[in-house]
Amino acid sequence: MELGISPWPSSLCSSVLDKLKASARKVRKIGEDDPRRIAHSFKVGLALTAVSFFYYATPLYDGFGVSAIWAVMTVVVVMEYTVGATLSKGLNRAVATLIAGVLGVGAHEVAARSGERGEPIVLGLFVFVLGAASTFSRFVPAIKARYDYGVTIFILTFSLVAVSSFRVEELLQLAHQRLSTVAIGVAICLATSFFVFPVWAGEELHKLVASNLEKLASFLEGLEAECFGEKARQQNMEGKPFLQVHKSVLNSKASEDSLLNFAKWEPRHGRFGCHHPWKQYQKLGALNRHCASSMESLVSFITTFREPMSKNTDPDIAEKIRTSCVEMSSGSAKALRELSTAIRAMTVPHSANGHVAASLAASADLRRALSGGVALSEVTDIAAISFLLAEIVGRTEEIAGSVEELARLAMFKPVEPDCGSAVKPVADDEETTTRVAITIDR
Amino acid sequence: MELGISPWPSSLCSSVLDKLKASARKVRKIGEDDPRRIAHSFKVGLALTAVSFFYYATPLYDGFGVSAIWAVMTVVVVMEYTVGATLSKGLNRAVATLIAGVLGVGAHEVAARSGERGEPIVLGLFVFVLGAASTFSRFVPAIKARYDYGVTIFILTFSLVAVSSFRVEELLQLAHQRLSTVAIGVAICLATSFFVFPVWAGEELHKLVASNLEKLASFLEGLEAECFGEKARQQNMEGKPFLQVHKSVLNSKASEDSLLNFAKWEPRHGRFGCHHPWKQYQKLGALNRHCASSMESLVSFITTFREPMSKNTDPDIAEKIRTSCVEMSSGSAKALRELSTAIRAMTVPHSANGHVAASLAASADLRRALSGGVALSEVTDIAAISFLLAEIVGRTEEIAGSVEELARLAMFKPVEPDCGSAVKPVADDEETTTRVAITIDR
Numbered sequence: 001m002e003l004g005i006s007p008w009p010s011s012l013c014s015s016v017l018d019k020l021k022a023s024a025r026k027v028r029k030i031g032e033d034d035p036r037r038i039a040h041s042f043k044v045g046l047a048l049t050a051v052s053f054f055y056y057a058t059p060l061y062d063g064f065g066v067s068a069i070w071a072v073m074t075v076v077v078v079m080e081y082t083v084g085a086t087l088s089k090g091l092n093r094a095v096a097t098l099i100a101g102v103l104g105v106g107a108h109e110v111a112a113r114s115g116e117r118g119e120p121i122v123l124g125l126f127v128f129v130l131g132a133a134s135t136f137s138r139f140v141p142a143i144k145a146r147y148d149y150g151v152t153i154f155i156l157t158f159s160l161v162a163v164s165s166f167r168v169e170e171l172l173q174l175a176h177q178r179l180s181t182v183a184i185g186v187a188i189c190l191a192t193s194f195f196v197f198p199v200w201a202g203e204e205l206h207k208l209v210a211s212n213l214e215k216l217a218s219f220l221e222g223l224e225a226e227c228f229g230e231k232a233r234q235q236n237m238e239g240k241p242f243l244q245v246h247k248s249v250l251n252s253k254a255s256e257d258s259l260l261n262f263a264k265w266e267p268r269h270g271r272f273g274c275h276h277p278w279k280q281y282q283k284l285g286a287l288n289r290h291c292a293s294s295m296e297s298l299v300s301f302i303t304t305f306r307e308p309m310s311k312n313t314d315p316d317i318a319e320k321i322r323t324s325c326v327e328m329s330s331g332s333a334k335a336l337r338e339l340s341t342a343i344r345a346m347t348v349p350h351s352a353n354g355h356v357a358a359s360l361a362a363s364a365d366l367r368r369a370l371s372g373g374v375a376l377s378e379v380t381d382i383a384a385i386s387f388l389l390a391e392i393v394g395r396t397e398e399i400a401g402s403v404e405e406l407a408r409l410a411m412f413k414p415v416e417p418d419c420g421s422a423v424k425p426v427a428d429d430e431e432t433t434t435r436v437a438i439t440i441d442r
Numbered sequence: 443m444e445l446g447i448s449p450w451p452s453s454l455c456s457s458v459l460d461k462l463k464a465s466a467r468k469v470r471k472i473g474e475d476d477p478r479r480i481a482h483s484f485k486v487g488l489a490l491t492a493v494s495f496f497y498y499a500t501p502l503y504d505g506f507g508v509s510a511i512w513a514v515m516t517v518v519v520v521m522e523y524t525v526g527a528t529l530s531k532g533l534n535r536a537v538a539t540l541i542a543g544v545l546g547v548g549a550h551e552v553a554a555r556s557g558e559r560g561e562p563i564v565l566g567l568f569v570f571v572l573g574a575a576s577t578f579s580r581f582v583p584a585i586k587a588r589y590d591y592g593v594t595i596f597i598l599t600f601s602l603v604a605v606s607s608f609r610v611e612e613l614l615q616l617a618h619q620r621l622s623t624v625a626i627g628v629a630i631c632l633a634t635s636f637f638v639f640p641v642w643a644g645e646e647l648h649k650l651v652a653s654n655l656e657k658l659a660s661f662l663e664g665l666e667a668e669c670f671g672e673k674a675r676q677q678n679m680e681g682k683p684f685l686q687v688h689k690s691v692l693n694s695k696a697s698e699d700s701l702l703n704f705a706k707w708e709p710r711h712g713r714f715g716c717h718h719p720w721k722q723y724q725k726l727g728a729l730n731r732h733c734a735s736s737m738e739s740l741v742s743f744i745t746t747f748r749e750p751m752s753k754n755t756d757p758d759i760a761e762k763i764r765t766s767c768v769e770m771s772s773g774s775a776k777a778l779r780e781l782s783t784a785i786r787a788m789t790v791p792h793s794a795n796g797h798v799a800a801s802l803a804a805s806a807d808l809r810r811a812l813s814g815g816v817a818l819s820e821v822t823d824i825a826a827i828s829f830l831l832a833e834i835v836g837r838t839e840e841i842a843g844s845v846e847e848l849a850r851l852a853m854f855k856p857v858e859p860d861c862g863s864a865v866k867p868v869a870d871d872e873e874t875t876t877r878v879a880i881t882i883d884r
Contacts, residue, residue, distance in 0.1 A: 030581050037581045045574030048597070049566045052605045056562040072605055076573075076598040120498040124491045132487030139472050139479045155490070156518040163494045163514055250735075254696050290742075293692075296732070297739040300833060387826040391742060 039197045044079050047192040051075045051185060067177035074185025079192070083269075084201035084262030086193040090186040091265070092150030097182045100154045101175040103130075104161025108171055111162075123162050131155050145261055201262035202272050206343065208256065209281050212249045212288045213340035213399070219246045219295050220333035220392070227302065227385075228325040243299050249292040256285045271346055277409035284402045291395035298388040317369075321382050324366035328389050331359030332396040339403045347415045348407045352400050360397065363390040481639045486521050489634040493517045493627060509619035516627025521634070525711075526643035526704030528635040532628040533707070534592030539624045542596045543617040545572075546603025550613055553604075565604050573597050587703055643704035644714050648785065650698060651723050654691045654730045655782035655841070661688045661737055662775035662834070669744065669827075670767040680745050691734040698727045713788055719851035726844045733837035740830040759811075763824050766808035770831050773801030774838040781845045789857045790849045794842050802839065805832040 031038045055068045078093055080086045111122040134155045137143050143151065157178070165171045222242020237243065263278045335355035342349035366386055406412075473480050497510045520535055522528045553564040576597045579585050585593065599620070607613045664684020679685065705720045777797035784791035808828055848854075 027578075027582065031578070037578065041574040041578035044577040044597075045570040048573040048601055049570045052566055052569050052601065053562065055605050056566075069602060069606065072601050073598060076594065076601060120495070124494055124498075127494050128487040128491045131490040132483040135486040136469075136473070136479065136483035140469065152518060155486075156515060159490055159494065159514050159518060160511060163497050164511060251695060253693060290738070293735045293738050294742070296735050297830070297833065300732075300736070300836070301829075384826060384829040387743075387829075388739070391739065394742070 036197065036199055040081050040199070043192050043196050044075075046196065047075050047079055047188050048072070050192075051188050054184065054188075067174070067181050070178055070181040071185040071188070074182050075189055078186060078189045082199045082201035082204060082259075082262050083193045084259075084264070084266040086189050087265045088146070088262055089149050090189055092147060093153050094183055094186050096150040096153040097157050097179055100157035101161055101179055104158050104165065105171060105175055107158075107162045108165035111165070123165070127159050127162055130158055198269070200266055200269050200272070201259045202266050202276065202278060203270065205256065205259040205263050205278065205281050206272070208252065208259065209284055209288070210340045210343040212252060212285070213336050213343065215245050215249050216288060216291055216295070216399075217333045217336035217340065218242060220329045220336065223298075223389075224326055224329040224333065228322050228329065238303050243303070246292040246295045249288055250296065252285065253289065256282060273410075277406065280402070280406045280409055284399065284406060287395065287399045287402050291392060291399060294388065294391045294395055298385065298392065301385055301388060320369050321366065321386060324362045324369070325382075325386055325389055327362035328359045328366075328386075328393050331355045331362065332393050335359070335396055335400055339400060342407065342412070343403065345415075346410070346412045348412050349400070349403060350415060352403070356393075356397050356400050359393040363393050366390075478639065478641055482523050482641070485634050485638050486517075488638065489517050489521055489630050490514070492634075493630050496626065496630075509616070509623050512620055512623035513627040513630070516624050517631055520628060520631045524641045524643035524646060524701075524704050525635045526701075526706070526708040528631055530588070530704055530707045531591050532631055534589060535595050536621075536625055536628050538592040538595040539599045539621055542599035543603055543621055546600050546607065547613060547617055549600075549604050550607035553607070565607070569601050569604055572600055640711070642708055642711050642714070643701045644708050644718065644720060645712065647698065647701040647705050647720065647723050648714070650694065650701065651726055651730070652782045652785040654694060654727070655778050655785065657687050657691050658730060658733055658737070659775045659778035659782065660684065662771045662778065665740075665831075666768055666771040666775065670764050670771065685741050685745070688734040688737045691730055692738065694727065695731065698724065719848065722844070722848045722851055726841065726848060729837065729841045729844050733834060733841060736830065736833045736837055740827065740834065743827055743830060762811050763808065763828060766804045766811070767824075767828055767831055769804035770801045770808075770828075770835050773797045773804065774835050777801070777838055777842055781842060784849070784854070785845065787857075788852070788854045790854050791842070791845060792857060794845070798835075798839050798842050801835040805835050808832075 051071050051074075054071060074093065078086060078089045080089055107123065107126045111119045111126070114122045134151050138148055138151050160178075161171070161175055164174060219242055222240065222245065226237065226240055226242065260278055260282050263276075266272075268274045332355070335352040338352045338355065339349050342352070363386075367390070370383060370386075493513050493516075496513060516535065520528060520531045522531060549565065549568045553561045553568070556564045576593050580590055580593050602620075603613070603617055606616060661684055664682065664687065668679065668682055668684060702720055702724055705718075708714075710716045774797070777794040780794045780797065781791050784794070805828075809832070812825060812828075
């Protein structure tokens, strides 16, 4: 069949090619988004090859027999993306194997006294009772969170040792070999994890929380520019990108919880000491989500009511509302951005409180202005929007308090307010505060 | 040492006893909260014992050799709480073992041609490349969601077969034995999961979504009684239990996603057909969370401003606002409760739309009333609360639409409006609608 005569096969071919190209682009993007993923894949390959060569090397093989295959298995299941996750899985596996091995040998000793007919029954009973009890323990939240994998390996090893004991003559040697090979596998994983481009769960958590603060700040900056700015066009808000930016913060609970869980296993690394207050990140994360949830309410308001300002609004009132909203959103945005920068640099935030105070003052000021005999009909929707914005300002205050506590607990370094990049926000801040003070004086 | 002479050991003893008792109570509560957890633990014990006896039975053992231990291992790692999860893990494990076994034998054939010195190098290269590529594929979201376990088992089996091929003479027999024993383990798990007190992920998802709707309804009922009711005391809202009831809805995304993922693997069961629209539950769940997030905003308003009604409010206006808020919250609560009942019974909801319409009418009505020249100073906070409540009414409307779509897609049964328990809400509904109609006419 020639090309050109029947267009069907060539178009089919090109559509398949297009799909393949699209998939390749997607896969490439995953690697480009975070090149450490590629590094991790190489690390797993490296650890696997290392453990295989351990198996190929004859003198070692003679020592461990076929059990050496357990080392390969350990590498496949223990090797995880972050150091904390690898440590958690490795220690769970090693300790659970040890305990289950000892108990398994004990169970064999007991069962061996029941005669040839009784032995499988006693062993079966042991396996049933310990299997059921361990499975039930996995429903206990505290065990589920930290030792779930260990419990699985405990059931596995106990069943293996207990069941094998019926057939294998030299049980102690089997238990010893399994333990040694698991230890070798864990050691190879830990070495690769620690020394080849390590990814620390604690550092990831630290960065995630800081980047979530930045997202909240971006939302408020977008809000200021698109809704209250001088050039704001009030129509068709629905497609604006800033309305989406806080959404990923709302869904970050699962990642934060798992990173926190792994961070606790990690030793001192980089700028993070042994007693770094990881728990505080969880509290801060909850406040971030609370703030994002208030933003969600604001978004549904903005997208539902397209004309925030009624046409018969007094121009003075309209201007007053607009400037107050600008002050609230820009003050909170600056505060959040400074808090994020402070977390990244691990320094004490020094101007965030000033920005928060300016937003709070603008919020109280607007409240007072609106209470002064303005007819509700003039301002219904914008009033609701400014109330919601005031709520976000309140959340920002809580976040600032939580970051301060983190800075205190983790002993962040203080920074001289007059040095380097810190100059600009302070200047902004003073200007805002002054302006607000004047407004209040009126 | 006698008791009574030195109080120290006895008090130590009793404090340890108290702690043990407290732990025992906790563990007991976990079982009482959901007795199916106990059933699941027994099922795992049962499956493990069944597979051990398979090992003890001599004729079978002679057929499979030491490989029979793989069956024990498969049971430990594949047996999960729901049928869908067990099916997903079992099929992943069986298929991945098959593919990796075939590729492993192929890799051995290629490596065997490289001579005794070249063989381990070629095998090591294969293990490195396939291990790294498979690990990278786990970062692709679509693979991560459904085939993560399969990819792990693929790397594991391929490494085992490839590495063993250097030592084990009869490789084909080893691959065949591993595949057969894994299949036996999976079969035992599936049989236990399907036939002994099965827990279906799909049914769990169905119930979770219905119970989340009930929680949202309880929040609104509490709000009505505590904030707008005749006997409402407006002080000290912070400790009220209804302010917490929507919180678990906010955090239900992870469970819903994982149940959905497992539900897709399940065959027809009970009232759920093969093509049950599981995806629709995800959409409905997102709307529920959106509604709960609006409730969260309302809660922070209620707990911050303790006197929703300013003292200088016109009594007529105050009464108007109160009754409108009662109508909005009670109408939405009734609608949500009816939607939940309809999902549980798998019947078409027939009066929910009426309740939603009543709430929407009350909301529009209040808006109109407040626009009519009321001074903002009189109603600032209550106006904000009623706006937020109006937003919740809007969310309820979306939820009702989504449940209707679910009823259509899943072919829920229609119910005659005049039979049984359905009478009461309809009567309520008509009353509300009439009242609203009169109000609008004014």
